[in-house]
Amino acid sequence: MYLVKIMKIHLIAIGGSIMHNLAICLQKAGHNVTGSDDEIYEPARTKLADYGLLPSKMGWQPDQITVDLDLVILGMHAKADNPELTRAQTIGLKVVSFPEYVGRHSEPQKRVVVCGSHGKTTTTSMILHVLKFQNRHFDYLVGAQLRGFETMVSLSDAPLIVIEGDEYLSSIDRYPRSGIIILIFLS
Secondary structure, eight states: OOOOSOOEEEEETTTSHHHHHHHHHHHHTTOEEEEEBSOOOTTHHHHHHHTTOSOSSSBOOGGGOOTTOSEEEEOTTOOTTOHHHHHHHHTTOOEEEHHHHHHHHTTTSEEEEEOSSSOHHHHHHHHHHHHHHTTOOOEEEOSSOOTTOSSSEEOSSOSEEEEEOOOOBOTTTOSBSGGGSOOOOOO
């Protein structure tokens, strides 16, 4: 598992659909989580507020980026000139994009990635519901809120992770990530 100790983690662009769920997931795992964004819309705003993770003010806050942070995770819409990213790089903090974080976390897991032009969410949802019905221990990342699942991200020490792939560019690497994740299907 990528995280083996309690960490102090800051999420740049915490209001994204996956990023706010990642923040909740990390906090529930015991990590000290902070975040920032220039705009946060519903349902992310309410969910972050419910968990005490809603930033006190909107906008980028470079003063939140301090040497005591263990990790900075970048959301998709954080640009290369983001003042928080620039500060983190200047003081030598470990910075990873969201896809890189998930990729590193899932290295020891069997990965099932659902890709394609249409039906990714539906197919991912069906797989998750079957695994849940079978009482399997699994992690997941899906882009839509699914009935029966509190959040859209679950990261733990489960042997399996199901990921809804996408074609969005990574925030700092600027190339799509779903095509580079190895596809492994359950037998």
